[in-house]
Amino acid sequence: MIGAFISIITFLLLGLFGITWAPFAILVALLATMALTPLYGWALERLAYRPLRHSPRLAALITAIGMSIFLQNYVQLVQGARIKPLQSLVTGGIEIMQRGDFVVTLGYMQILIVVLTVVLMAAFTLLIQRTALGRAQRACEQDLKMAALVGVDVDRTIAATFVMGAALASVAGLIFLLYYGVVDFFIGFNAGIKAFTAAVLGGIGSLPGAMLGGLLIGLIEAFWSAYFSVEYKDVAAFTVLVMVLIFRPTGLLGKPDIEKV
Amino acid sequence: MAGARGGSRNDPAPDGTGALFREAGLAGLLVFGLAAALVGVRVQDGAASAIAPLAFRFDDAFTAAAAAALGRLGVALLRAGLAAPVLAGGTAVAFAVALAQVFFPAHPLLLALLFDTAMPNWLVALFAGFLALAAGWRLRHAPLAIVSETAAREAAMDRIGAEVQRWARYAGPLIFLLALALPLMPFADRRLVDVAILVVTYIMLGWGLNVVVGLAGLLDLGYVAFYAIGAYAYALLAKYVGLSFWLCLPFAGIMAAFAGLLLGFPVLRLRGDYLAIVTLGFGEMIRIILLNWYQFTGGPNGVSGVPRPSFFGLPFTESPPEGGHSFHTFVGLFWPLSISPTAKFS
Incomplete structure (x- = not known):
């Protein structure tokens, strides 16, 4: 912004x-x-x-x-x-x-x-x-x-x-x-959430993961907007995020997180 | 500068006035860099942009830089143990700015020297006054015993926290009584009571958040979605089913709890950032759905005409319905009209 x-x-x-x-x-x-x-x-x-x-x-x-x-x-x-x-x-x-x-x-x-x-x-x-x-x-x-x-x-x-x-x-x-x-003062909010989502989807700390996550989020939103409804594209992106994280809790390319005690 | 003054404030104060002034100058330069573009130039919009696309107020950017340099100089002097000049300078600046702001807010010289709007000027005066106070405190209590500034600050914060908790035991019931009596006070008007109710609402939100984040240690960034679910559950149940407030109250809680269950099952496997982003996403999903499902939720217009709570059929209204009672006429709550709060509510 x-x-x-x-x-x-x-x-x-x-x-x-x-x-x-x-x-x-x-x-x-x-x-x-x-x-x-x-x-x-x-x-x-x-x-x-x-x-x-x-x-x-x-x-x-x-x-x-x-x-x-x-x-x-x-x-x-x-x-x-x-x-x-x-x-x-x-x-x-x-x-x-x-x-x-x-x-x-x-x-x-x-x-x-x-x-x-x-x-x-x-x-x-x-x-x-x-x-x-x-x-x-x-x-x-x-x-x-x-x-x-x-x-x-x-x-x-x-x-x-x-x-x-x-x-x-x-x-x-x-x-x-x-x-x-x-441009207005609020453009950063959505971008920030999407960037965070993409990073988490790909796995935090992994550069290729972040790129893959960003690509996936973009494609999901584009396809969802085209075939279903524009209003709910963010809902679709977040649903996919939740689905992925249920099966891979550390993102697509993330390393398994070892709890440090 | 980043490296030189690195991680700790425990370093011995930079010796020599040259270092002090250099530090102040760097702070001023930094703030000028921050302010030059965004404060110094304003992108005009609407009708003004047709005449000139940009408006300039570089004087404010210079003011910001000067204020930052002076403030940094004061802090650095204080840290170096030179409290007397800080006391004098801070007092002078605080009084000068405050007096100028009170008596000549529109004088062209002051407009050039100070900020154009009042708020930042008051902040400058406040900070200068604070520096002067800190310097005065330093002068009275010689800072010999302070081994490390951070440790001293933490000890002081601990002391203050203990003090607050001690007082809270007595202040809590007192504040509760005050809250009960607030609507009956002569100065209470609609706005004050509304703000007070908002405060209580936020306190309730804080309690709930404390359960999730504080006690359970789950970083839930979408917590406020449950606030929305509760509100919409009441509004929509009342609108479509016609249930009253007292029936909706447990229903709204149950619905929000079910939403929590729905969210909780998939996400409790996640930790840290992953949990945070999923809950944030859940909050956004609820918001987007409520905003876009306008056939059902009214979208951005919201739900209007939600019936207000009543007491066994007695409405909480000022004027009783035709031939009936409202709560206060039934119970017999009356005030002389001159101090009646309801007179001011209407």
Whole structure:
């Protein structure tokens, strides 16, 4: 949501200076939002999560919900509650197939989204798998205390993770804004629930699992909307989630959870 | 900055004023970065957007940055043991901001210096006053015995908690009596009683949540769905079957309990995040169904005309039905009209 708002502000500012050439505008907005949104991620970690590092899990979760409500209300206060429209920057597409009156087109916008996603996914996979920071992150995921003992700066690693997460989320916000052309302060709620659902469906802590979960949620919703009813697509997605979790309590690709006593 | 001031507040305070000012400056820079885009620029909507798509108020972003830098400086000074300047500065800022806000809320100079809306200004004044108070406390009680700030804070919180529990034994019955007497108070009007009823409703919700999350340790994020089920059970039973409140009361409870059973069977195998997301999903499902099944539930319009509770056929209304009694005329509850709360209710 914050990423989308910073993007729309950047686009409108560029528009004031008469710059509407789409590739340049998108690049500037991408840089601006990836520079400014992570500040929120960092500040959030510093203010709301670090003091609770050693608290029970419930405290951190409640804090997360509270911060999300706080940020939504903050944006609603400073930017207003109405939806903000942006005229589409990228239009047109490639015609793939035509039969009779039905034309199948692939929009340039869709191509841009897929390319941007694939590039970012590759970059972040490399970052997690190959760099020192990624190694530190994986160490912190497994055991905070042990990671600290072997010389990982836990605080800095977690802060860097929040910054990276915020940067990725801001790109998602930019894409949302570009694709749908509207943004309001509440767009993050649904996306957050769906992201969490996808992660749980695939199994928490598994990157391919998260991708598979996201794909499944998207396909279920699309097919359900097409064949049954649009209103109940979320119900269908959650029902499938419950069904899967009954038979595989740790998600599709998740590791069996060993209770640590 | 993240690494330098890493995990603990127990580190010895950074020495030298240079470090203090650097810390304050960094905080100011950070807040300016946070506020520059979202506070400094506002995306206009509606009719205003046709004239200019953006409105600028960078002065507020600068104000936020300055407030953050000053506040951080105060906290850092306090931590370094320099309480006297914090006491002086905090008092000065608190009084200056509060006086400016009270006497010249629309002066152009103050609009430029302070925030444009009152609320954040009051927050600034409040925080400055709080810092000054903390500094004054530090000056009176020399902080020699404090080994670690975290441990001291936790000990203080424990002490406060014990104190609250001791007082609660006496305050509880007193508050209960006050709650009973509230509708009869001369200052009680419709709004106050409504808010008080809402408070009691939330307390009841909190009790229920405490059973699930607190006592059973199951993180149920969809708990509020049962609140909806209970409310809709009463409303729909009354609307379609014509049952009265007293019959619906146990039915609503039973229905919510069955919904809990329905949810509980599949999800109790799950732990942690998995349980949380499934209960969250259950809550969302109930909400979506209630909103979209508009033939039955009325959708976003809700159910209207739900009959109010009555007492053995005596309605709780102000004016009794034609030729009958309402509860208060039957029991003989009357107040002189001048202080009658019901006069203000209507």
